[in-house]
Amino acid sequence: MCYFQNDQYGYSMQGTPVATYNGYRVTLNRIHTSTLFGDDVDTVTLDVTFDTQSRIHIKFYDSSEDRFEVPLTINGADPSPPSNPLYDIQFFNDPSFYFKVIRQSTGAVLLDTSLGGLTFSNQFLQIATRVPTKTMYGFGEQEHQTLAHTFEWESFGMYARDQPPDPGANLYGTHPFYVSVEDDGKSHGVLFLNSNAQDVTLTPAPGVVYRTIGGVLDMYVFLGPEPNSVIEQYNTAIGTPFMPPYWSLGFQLCRYGYGSLDVVKATVARMDAYDIPMDVQYGDIDYMDERRDFTYDHTNYAGLPDYVKQLQSGGKHYIIILDPCITEDDPAGTYPPYDIGASMNVFVTESDGVTPASGRVWPPGQCAFPDYTNPDTETWWTDQCVDFHKTINFDGLWIDMNEPANFVAGSTSGCATNALNNPPYKPKIWGDILADKTMCPDHLHKLGNHYDVHNLYGWSQSNVTILSATAATGKRPFVVSRSTYVGSGQWAAHWLGDNNSDWHDLKMSVIGMLEFNMFGIPYVGADICGFNGDAQEELCDRWMELGAFYPFSRNHNGLGYKEQDPAAWGDAFAARSRAVLRTRYTLLPYLYELFYTAHTAGTGIVRPLSFEFINDVNTITIDEQFMWGPALLFSPVLYQGETSVSAYFPDARWYDYANGVELGTRGNVASISAPIGTIPIHVRGGYVIPTQEPASNTELSRKNPFGLIIALDDSGSAVGQMYWDQGDTLNPILSGQHALFTFSAQNNKLTTSASGSSSIMSSMTMGSLRIMGVSSSPQSVTVNGVSKSFTVSNSQVTVSNINVVMSGSFEV
Structure with missing residues (x-):
């Protein structure tokens, strides 16, 4: 210093x-x-x-x-x-x-x-x-x-x-x-x-x-x-987060090293056999022909195109990985992505501005790096994605290794000795030189030298790839990127990288998730159960509990490690995973509404307690609990052998999500029982949360009736809203092809208002209500003046079989 x-x-x-x-x-x-x-x-x-x-x-x-x-x-x-x-x-x-x-x-x-x-x-x-x-x-x-x-x-x-x-x-x-x-x-x-x-x-x-x-x-x-206002102002400035397709909020499954399509099929089949909710299957680099982009292995993955269509016919989706390094050593005419790219001059060059910069990553031999700041690269990359979509009918794109990663320092020919490659001050970063594990700083992009644009590589690829995914699928795009920069969240999701299967990284994932929600990338999560290493059953159990409530909920592990998908551990584990994922799917309408608000106003989705309770100094350092929006508090088990959680509850009414029982603790710590298979979830008084009956995937769950959780505050009031659209259409907000509902409960009455597409609203049915925190048992419950049966338990009123079409306002 x-x-x-x-x-x-x-x-x-x-x-x-x-x-x-x-x-x-x-x-x-x-x-x-x-x-x-x-x-x-x-x-x-x-x-x-x-x-x-x-x-x-x-x-x-x-x-x-x-x-x-x-x-x-x-x-x-x-x-x-x-x-x-x-x-x-x-x-x-x-x-x-x-x-x-x-x-x-x-x-x-x-x-x-x-x-x-x-x-x-x-x-x-x-x-x-x-x-x-x-x-x-x-x-x-x-x-x-x-x-x-x-x-x-x-x-x-x-x-x-x-x-x-x-x-x-x-x-x-x-x-x-x-x-x-x-x-x-x-x-x-x-x-x-x-x-x-x-x-x-x-x-x-x-x-x-x-x-x-x-x-x-x-x-x-x-x-x-307010801290939430800071995040809104920041996101408005840099670009608000993208609106994800609804299916991408479902549970997702991946591993590096399935090895064959038969193993993929067996994995998905056992997930289905246990009825564990699942929406997305991934293809990591082993689906490719020798790890070349825009190819697939016709031997080990023979039949992949038909299997992808089979998944889709059953309501699931398929996402493929693409890496930015394009092999350049294949004989001319045998690998069109490189041949066409070279003819269009889309690759990053050495400092002479002519010679493509060569590195080594996953594909065989040397490879060239696309320059995503070059408008011609957008054309080339989109053409490749559109053409490959005709072979593999993918639903989304996962872009990896886009820091950009390089398995040699700088290039296969090294880096020149100059001020860009050897600046007088090296920031406190790992590696002896700037070129460590990446490109030479004096390599040239359309936008400038790599010295200036290195941190923009994944950012620029995300910008191009969301356009490519849209062109290929014709639907609302989904892109997940490993490398991100300021503003990446308007185009791409992010996962927290190649974590370890250990308790430390389980805990760290909560901090990473909270930080990326501050960075304007709320669609984020860690590899559930860890990527590197063999996960132990208790750890994986607890990680499934936590990961079920990452915005990006994906179980993913690495090459050579034992299987860790939730169906791989036996009947009891599968039952616990099924239960916690069904809770996620029940809450997806609320999560979708939070993404709508993030997209339209820049509001954060996953929040630390300190962002909601700004005058409570006890919340400042809490990083083992988190909230979905203002209404749901999660207190996961993060330590081995624990069967309870010491959780802090700020001064508000809090209700156990599972049974509606009001917690007696306010502004203090409480010990909450959390046996294996349980993540404590509490509902904050003052909010209305939209829900939906779960199913084995979102295509099916979206057909089910909706519900509302009405958690009353000290004044007996609660408010909320719900956004809904067709799930995967382009620009539903700008086009008006959506519905927006507001809910207000006070004085023993719930009123609703609705606006938007009548065709969407007419396909929606309200099925049930849970009203938490009632002061006394009601004598009757009516919906639009019609009496409905109800039950009362733990100061919670449950109304089932409402069956009201949500095509207009209704009153309870």
């Missing part, structure tokens, strides 16, 4: 800030006393833009020379200056330049760069700031050991890497964004929009020191003030 004297290092302000239409422009001159790595920029321009009432944009750049900037459109800036911004910014020259961002309502200083050390050189940029508290979440992708950071000189490197989760390692994606909770519960977020290799150090001040080795210093501050 370096220390900087403000009178001997940094920049001084030239004159005074100049007011612009919606902010300020400041000219900064370097203090010529010392340099860190040379090639400093002597004059730096600072533009401050008041984007919206709750967002301020702060950008340092070299006005005399163009530098690389991330080509991400930041949405939502107001056309005119905001009239009452939540922030103020102040500039100082004491003795060197610094600024403060202040929350207007409280005077809290959110950023204070008087820590010094402002540096803007060609290959090293740094800004340091004090922050108001040590309650901070974010910065990724890392396997953080706690959700809330410690500020004990923690450093996080951010440079996309083919790296299984490991504490301290930079992993598959880059997300330089954090959320900070102030002492009074108000929150703000900060994005450092930069795609170069970078790192951040959290100091005890408390402070944040951010460093990058290229581009510009480009910051966005989101004022919230």
